Amino acid sequence: MPDPYKTAIDPRRITLLSGCPEKAGTVVYWMSRDQRVQSNWALLFARHKAAMLKQPLVVVFTLSPSFLGASPAHYRFMLKGLQETETGLVKRNIPFFLLFGDPAEVLPGFLGEMNAGVMVTDYSPMKISRQWKAGVSQRISIPLYEVDAHNIVPCRTASQKQEYAARTFRPKITALLGEFLKPFPEPSAMPSATPCMPANWPRAFDTAKTGSACIPPGWPEPGEKAAGACLASFLSKRLRIYGEKRNDPNADAISHLSPYLHFGHISAQECALRALEADAPDISKKAFFEELVIRRELSDNYCQYNEQYDSFDGIPAWAKESLEKHARDPREHLYGEETFAEARTHDRLWNAAQRELLETGKIHGYMRMYWAKKILEWSASPEKAFDTAVALNDRYALDGRDPNGYTGVAWSIGGVHDRPWFERPVFGKIRYMNAAGCARKFDAESYIRRYGS
Ligand SMILES: Cc1cc2nc3c(=O)[nH]c(=O)nc-3n(C[C@H](O)[C@H](O)[C@H](O)COP(=O)(O)OP(=O)(O)OC[C@H]3O[C@@H](n4cnc5c(N)ncnc54)[C@H](O)[C@@H]3O)c2cc1C
Incomplete structure (x- = not known):
C-alpha cells in the first residue's frame, strides 16, 4: 500500500x-x-x-x-x-x-x-x-x-540565528510559508491493536498533587475537542472584528487560543489554514497571521538562539545599558512579588489585569504589556522586575511556561524585538506605557469594573 x-x-x-x-x-x-x-x-x-x-x-x-x-x-x-x-x-x-x-x-x-x-x-x-x-x-x-x-515554518529552517525584530523575521517566514502551509493528512489507524494496560491516571493526578484542585470556573475546557470548538467560535464570531478591535480588552475580539496552542491541543498550522478559508475581512486575517504566525514563531526563534531567554541577561546591550543607567532612579511605588501576586498595588487598572490573570488564567494581550511594564516601574531593579514578571506569568498563566511568555516579558521589560525610545526615568530607553494611554485606547473603567473586586 x-x-x-x-x-x-x-x-x-x-x-x-x-x-x-x-x-x-x-x-x-x-x-x-x-x-x-x-x-x-x-x-x-x-x-x-x-x-x-x-x-x-x-x-x-x-x-x-x-x-x-x-x-x-x-x-x-x-x-x-x-x-x-x-x-x-x-x-x-x-x-x-x-x-x-x-x-x-x-x-x-x-x-x-x-x-x-x-x-x-x-x-x-x-x-x-x-x-x-x-x-x-x-x-x-x-x-x-x-x-x-509546533511551528508552521520549522524553527531552524525559518532562520539560523536570533532575529532582531519582527521586521527582519517577517520576510523570511513569508518567503517560506507557501512551502509549509499545507493541509494535514489524517492519522490513520494501525492495522491491528497492540495490547496494553490503560495509563495509570490516578497515579498521574497524585503525582501532580492535583488533590482537590479543579479547573477554575473562569478557565476554558481542556483538550483537542474544546480547542476545535474555541477555534470554530473565533472564526465564525470574532475574527471579523479582530483587525479593528483586538487591542480593546472590553471587546471580545481575540481568539483565546493560547492555552490550547501552549499545550499542543491544537496546531497553529490548522488554525492558519482555517482562518484563510473563513468569512472575514482581509485586514482581520492579516492581523491574526501577524500574531499567530510571525510573533508566535519569532518567540520560538528567540528561545532557540538565546540561551538566556528567561533572564535579564538575555536582553540586547542597548537595553541593558540604559536600564542599568536608570537602576537607581527613585521609584514612586515599590512592590515585592507577593504584593503583585495578590493584586494589591495602588493602581486599579494594574490590579484588574492581575485579577484577570488569577480568574481566567491569562491577561488580554494589550493589558499584558501594561502589566509587565508596570512591574518594571515598581520593582527595586530591572533584574528583579524581569524575574517577578516571569515568575508570576509561569505560576498563574494557563498559557505560561511558553516561549511566548519569556519573549513577551523580554519585549516589555528588556526591549527585545523593539527599538530604543525617548529616555525617561526608570525605563531608560525602553518603550513606556501608562494608564492614561490605555484610557485613550479603550474604556479602562469598564475593564476595571469587570475584574475590579
Ligand atoms: C508580558 C507578556 C507575557 C506574555 N505571556 C504569554 C504566555 O505566557 N503565553 C502566550 O501564549 N503568550 C503570551 N504573551 C503573548 C500574547 O499576549 C498572548 O499570546 C495572547 O494575549 C493570547 O491570547 P489569544 O490567544 O486570545 O491571542 P490572539 O490575539 O487571538 O492571538 C492568536 C495567537 O497568536 C499568538 N500571539 C498573539 N500575540 C502574541 C505575541 N505578542 N507574541 C507571541 N505570540 C503571540 C498566540 O499564540 C495567540 O494564541 C505575552 C505577552 C506579553 C506582553
Missing part, C-alpha cells in the same frame, strides 16, 4: 538528535509539547516510520512532578487533555503509555521493554526540553528524530 504521509512530511521538519542505526522494532513517539492526535507532524512521521518498517507504533508521555512553577490546576488541565489524547490514539490502535519521572531515567528501560527500533519526539526550543532530549540521547542506542510539529 502506498505511504500517504511520505510526500506530506517536509524533511526540513525533521532533525536527527541521536544518530544510532535504526533497528527492527517498535516505533515510539515520545509526545511532549504537541499533545494531540490530529494535525501533528510528529505523530504522522512516527506513523510513516511504522508503515515503512512494518512495525507497531506506541505513544509515550513522561510526567515530571514539577515543571517551571506549573500549579496543580495547570497539571489537571494537561492531564485531562492527555486522557482525551489516549482515547483518540487507542481508537486508532495506537497504545498510549504514561511514565513517571525524569525522561532520561525512565525512557531507556521503556524502550527496552517495547523492543523499540526508532524513537520520534516533537520540537521545543525550551531549555528543559533540550536537557531532557540530551539526557535521553546519551542513554539510548536507537535513532531519536525530532519533528517540529
Whole structure:
C-alpha cells in the first residue's frame, strides 16, 4: 500500500538528535509539547516510520512532578487533555503509555521493554526540553528524530540565528510559508491493536498533587475537542472584528487560543489554514497571521538562539545599558512579588489585569504589556522586575511556561524585538506605557469594573 504521509512530511521538519542505526522494532513517539492526535507532524512521521518498517507504533508521555512553577490546576488541565489524547490514539490502535519521572531515567528501560527500533519526539526550543532530549540521547542506542510539529515554518529552517525584530523575521517566514502551509493528512489507524494496560491516571493526578484542585470556573475546557470548538467560535464570531478591535480588552475580539496552542491541543498550522478559508475581512486575517504566525514563531526563534531567554541577561546591550543607567532612579511605588501576586498595588487598572490573570488564567494581550511594564516601574531593579514578571506569568498563566511568555516579558521589560525610545526615568530607553494611554485606547473603567473586586 502506498505511504500517504511520505510526500506530506517536509524533511526540513525533521532533525536527527541521536544518530544510532535504526533497528527492527517498535516505533515510539515520545509526545511532549504537541499533545494531540490530529494535525501533528510528529505523530504522522512516527506513523510513516511504522508503515515503512512494518512495525507497531506506541505513544509515550513522561510526567515530571514539577515543571517551571506549573500549579496543580495547570497539571489537571494537561492531564485531562492527555486522557482525551489516549482515547483518540487507542481508537486508532495506537497504545498510549504514561511514565513517571525524569525522561532520561525512565525512557531507556521503556524502550527496552517495547523492543523499540526508532524513537520520534516533537520540537521545543525550551531549555528543559533540550536537557531532557540530551539526557535521553546519551542513554539510548536507537535513532531519536525530532519533528517540529509546533511551528508552521520549522524553527531552524525559518532562520539560523536570533532575529532582531519582527521586521527582519517577517520576510523570511513569508518567503517560506507557501512551502509549509499545507493541509494535514489524517492519522490513520494501525492495522491491528497492540495490547496494553490503560495509563495509570490516578497515579498521574497524585503525582501532580492535583488533590482537590479543579479547573477554575473562569478557565476554558481542556483538550483537542474544546480547542476545535474555541477555534470554530473565533472564526465564525470574532475574527471579523479582530483587525479593528483586538487591542480593546472590553471587546471580545481575540481568539483565546493560547492555552490550547501552549499545550499542543491544537496546531497553529490548522488554525492558519482555517482562518484563510473563513468569512472575514482581509485586514482581520492579516492581523491574526501577524500574531499567530510571525510573533508566535519569532518567540520560538528567540528561545532557540538565546540561551538566556528567561533572564535579564538575555536582553540586547542597548537595553541593558540604559536600564542599568536608570537602576537607581527613585521609584514612586515599590512592590515585592507577593504584593503583585495578590493584586494589591495602588493602581486599579494594574490590579484588574492581575485579577484577570488569577480568574481566567491569562491577561488580554494589550493589558499584558501594561502589566509587565508596570512591574518594571515598581520593582527595586530591572533584574528583579524581569524575574517577578516571569515568575508570576509561569505560576498563574494557563498559557505560561511558553516561549511566548519569556519573549513577551523580554519585549516589555528588556526591549527585545523593539527599538530604543525617548529616555525617561526608570525605563531608560525602553518603550513606556501608562494608564492614561490605555484610557485613550479603550474604556479602562469598564475593564476595571469587570475584574475590579
Ligand atoms: C508580558 C507578556 C507575557 C506574555 N505571556 C504569554 C504566555 O505566557 N503565553 C502566550 O501564549 N503568550 C503570551 N504573551 C503573548 C500574547 O499576549 C498572548 O499570546 C495572547 O494575549 C493570547 O491570547 P489569544 O490567544 O486570545 O491571542 P490572539 O490575539 O487571538 O492571538 C492568536 C495567537 O497568536 C499568538 N500571539 C498573539 N500575540 C502574541 C505575541 N505578542 N507574541 C507571541 N505570540 C503571540 C498566540 O499564540 C495567540 O494564541 C505575552 C505577552 C506579553 C506582553
